[in-house]
Amino acid sequence: MQTLSRKMKFETRESVNFESGGCKIFGTLHLPLNVENPPIVLMCHGFGGHKAGKYRVYVHESEMLSKSGIASFRFDFRGCGDSEGDWLDMTIGREVEDTIQALKFILTLPNVDHSRIGMLGKSMGGLVAVMAAKESGNIKSIALWAPAFYARQWETVLDILEDPATTDEMRKEIMKFDGMHANELFIREFAEIRLEDHLAHLHETPMLHIHGEVDQGVTIEHAHLYEKHRKGAQAKTQIVRLPNTGHDFGHNEEQEYTLEETRKWFLETL
Numbered sequence: 001m002q003t004l005s006r007k008m009k010f011e012t013r014e015s016v017n018f019e020s021g022g023c024k025i026f027g028t029l030h031l032p033l034n035v036e037n038p039p040i041v042l043m044c045h046g047f048g049g050h051k052a053g054k055y056r057v058y059v060h061e062s063e064m065l066s067k068s069g070i071a072s073f074r075f076d077f078r079g080c081g082d083s084e085g086d087w088l089d090m091t092i093g094r095e096v097e098d099t100i101q102a103l104k105f106i107l108t109l110p111n112v113d114h115s116r117i118g119m120l121g122k123s124m125g126g127l128v129a130v131m132a133a134k135e136s137g138n139i140k141s142i143a144l145w146a147p148a149f150y151a152r153q154w155e156t157v158l159d160i161l162e163d164p165a166t167t168d169e170m171r172k173e174i175m176k177f178d179g180m181h182a183n184e185l186f187i188r189e190f191a192e193i194r195l196e197d198h199l200a201h202l203h204e205t206p207m208l209h210i211h212g213e214v215d216q217g218v219t220i221e222h223a224h225l226y227e228k229h230r231k232g233a234q235a236k237t238q239i240v241r242l243p244n245t246g247h248d249f250g251h252n253e254e255q256e257y258t259l260e261e262t263r264k265w266f267l268e269t270l
Contacts, residue, residue, distance in 0.1 A: 009033070011066035020101035021094060023084040027051060027075030027102065031111065032066040039116030039140075039270035040071040040109075042102055044095075044132075046123030048180045050081030053122070054248045055255065061120065064263045070270065071112050075102050091186045092128060092193065099132035116140050116270045120262065123218055123247065124148050127195060133205065134198040141269035143208040143262050146215055146247055149222040151190035158187060196229045203233040206269040210258050212245025238265065 014029045028051060032038055043058050045051060051074035052059050062072040077095050078085030107114055118141040121129030126147020133139040157174050160166055161184060175181050207230060211223035223241070230237045240261060242254040249255045 011063070016105075018101055018105040020098045021078060021085070023078040025075055025078060025084070025098055025101065026082040027073055027105075028062075029109075030062040030066050030072045030074075032069050032071060035069045035071075037111065037113045038069055038071045039118065039266070040073060040106055040112040041065060041118040041120055041143075041266055041270075042099070042106060042129075043072060043074045044099055044119065044121040044125030044129045045074075045077065045080070046125045048080065048087065049123075049125070051076045052081075055250065057122075057249060057255065057259065058120075061259050061262060064259055065266060068263055068267050070118075070263075070266055073102065073106060088181060088183050090182065091189050092124075092131070093189060095124070095128045096131045096135065099128055100135060103132065103136050103138075114138075118142065118266050118270050120145070121147060127193070130195060130198050130202065131193075134201040139202075139205060141206045141208075141266060142202070143265055144210070144226070145249065145258065145262075146211050146218045147209070147222065147226065148218050149195050149225045151187065151193070155191060158191060161187075196225075199226070199229045202235075204235050206235045206237070206265075207233070208238045208240070208262065208265040210240040210242065210261065212242045212247065212249065212251075212254070214243075214245065215247045217247030236269070 010033055012031045016029050017024050017026045045053060058074045062074060065072050076083040077098050079087035079090050117139055119129045119133055119139050120143045122145040126144040129142060133142055160174055161171060209226050211220060213220050227239055244251045245254045249258055
């Protein structure tokens with residue numbers, strides 16, 4: 001259902017929604033003007049984020065893609081941004097489900113090319129994008145910004161949760177990340193994911209990986225593991241390391257570089 005339409009000189013921008021897990025999921029659809037059946041990029045935000053992104057990076061990327069004749073769809077996972085649902089119910093499996101439903105929504109759109117769908121994921125959204133791409137089997141290209149690979153930093157949390165001496169108050173406090181509470185199922189599920197198995201199914205899918213070398217949220221070690229498990233991939237892999245960039249891509253020049261490299265990537269691979 002469309003609730004808002006705003007027309008600009010290079011795109012139309014519409015607020016739309018679809019259902020996932022019994023929740024109404026809200027997103028923004030960008031369509032370039034005067035382009036028949038453009039390719040489209042689905043964007044997956046990070047842990048506890050939203051469809052605009054910090055510094056509005058997803059909005060800026062969508063606008064740049066529209067100017068290049070590429071449509072895009074930004075959405076809020078359930079419990080985030082404008083979407084229905086409780087954040088405390090968030091799990092990776094549910095975010096993958098939301099992403100699959102978003103892809104199904106894209107397939108209902110009559111004015112985009114269903115054979116040229118790309119995905120952009122950041123942080124946790126990068127991991128989710130990889131898992132959803134493997135499940136869907138019809139993603140033509142992927143771009144990842146500082147994607148998570150493993151849950152090693154949270155394994156000590158599981159040890160504390162399993163300790164009989166852990167009080168309810170301690171349990172509540174250690175489940176807080178970036179000022180937001182997560183649930184125990186999310187951490188246990190994350191710890192069991194073997195992302196290398198999902199990446200192995202995407203060896204024919206082009207992949208761009210951009211990561212900041214001073215990222216403290218998802219450290220550069222995650223990037224090294226992605227690179228390791230892309231070796232031998234049949235499709236093109238582009239690795240970019242940004243020396244001054246942290247997890248939020250706040251360095252102005254390197255943020256602009258990231259947006260432009262991502263635009264060029266999808267222009268080339270879609």
